[in-house]
Amino acid sequence: MNGLRKLVDKVKPTFEKGGKLGFLHSTFDAFETFLFVPNTVTTKGAHIRDCVDLKRVMIMVVISLVPAMLFGIWNTGYQHSLAYGLDWGFWPIVGYGLVKVIPLYLVSYIVGLAIEFTSAQLRGHEVNEGYLVSGMLIPLIVPVDVPLWMLAIAVAFAVIFGKECFGGTGMNIWNPALLTRAFLFFSYPSKMSGDTVWVGGLGAGENAWCGGPVADAFSGATPLANPTMAGLADHGYSLLNMFLGTVPGSVGETSVIAILLGAIILLGTGVASWKIMLSSVIGGLAVGYLGYACGATDLPGYYQLVMGGFLFGTVFMATDPVTSAQTECGKWIYGFLVGALAVTVRIWNPGYAEGMMLAILLMNTFAPLIDHCVISCSISRRAKKVKVAK
């Protein structure tokens, strides 16, 4: 570690103002603060010293995503071996998953970080680490077989128009990862929905490489494609395997257990808001049971929580501190509406099987309005109290 510090100090002057590579200052700064806790201190006023900066907060989110990612890798291989009736052991399954998922990560990070670094450099800002989380999320919310060039375009679109246009990390209105998915969803619908995209290697021309035709009893549909009791039973999806996550779906969204592990990390470290998570679950359950009660669906409300990306969105996307509501009361409203809208779209609009993405993006748009209303309500309430006191 000492050697590394010395090396960094040695090359530092080259990147300072007036140094040979001074124009790359942002890039250098990004790597230095990535390696070491910066030793800058506030010089004026009262302040609390803490080494938790944006990088440490972001890295907690990345860590909390690891269980979902690991499970996603395993499930990718597992679904593939299931589809082709292969009797694979643990390692071939994980191997296949890695082959499929690693390229997604490479594309997501290379494209996203290249744009982040370039724009920070152009503006002379520090490189922000917001993209570490977005880049980690993106491969987890797309179908595993999405073509890499599409992913690259979508990432570029989301980072440029969703984030850098608004001023970079912390200024964006919408969650960049969800924007990536929304772009893919509306641009290339045939690669984002249907029965063949959710399981790796189902595309034409890949059969020879994998050996053998698709098993007879196999269907690549996600639970959300058949959201009825009979439909789920037809495909062999029970509450248990939807809870465990051994069903087709976007890479990281299937396993409730892995997502709950992530949620525990996020809540334990205080990074994400428990109010948003709880109210989103309440909203989802409420509308889920409402639909059940009026006969729009024959699935009890709790099924909505374990199917598809509901929980993943609730835990990792809706709680994004930048795009969610900021006021404490606003968080309850925001979370509730995210959950309620997501399930509403699922039950009453068969055109969009997965309502979570649209629900979160919509509520991202309205989060500032919610905050505004909450704040002006509270101001007028206090003003009334003052009048009474007089």
Added chain:
Amino acid sequence: MKDINWKETLLNPIFKGNPITVLVLGICSSLAVTVQLKGACVMALSVIIVTGLSSFVVSLIRKSIPNRIRIIVQLVVVALMVILVDQVLKAYAYSVSKTLSVYVGLIITNCIVMGRIEAYALGNKPIPSLLDGLANGAGYGMILIIVAFFRELLGSGTLFGFRIIPEAFYTAGYMNNGLVILPPMALILLGCIVWIQRGVQKDLQEK
């Protein structure tokens, strides 16, 4: 009468004072008719004719229009031009007129037409007014055609209906972008044009 700077009158509306990217007028129709290049070209032509001729006519009668009812008079003139253009299109280019549907008729609500009449034609001689109208229509049409070029190329892989992106690309896995066909992408493309223009002409940037 003051001297007219002809070059300024003609070129200003196309670049520095472009009705879409600088004055931000006529946004609706530029989102609606830019899916296909052909429709956009016809629309551009129609708007050029309408803005030019109605500015000309209003300028001819500008001294006899009572100030209090001038908007109504202008509307009558514009409506006349729009109906003329619409009828000509229906007679000679029926299929295009079908695809443009209601948007030809809606040229009357295009703010550029009324805006130029109010701002220019009411206070200038007929010939400069005609040129000003034509140039503003051209500035509008230019943006329309740029947007439509990208939307048709990326959304359908064609230009004027001819296939541009070779079949080999599609077999290799290339796909048309469905989002470009939808209106939101037209707005984003417009935003990009505004972005580029303000990057080049720094004096347009707001503080």
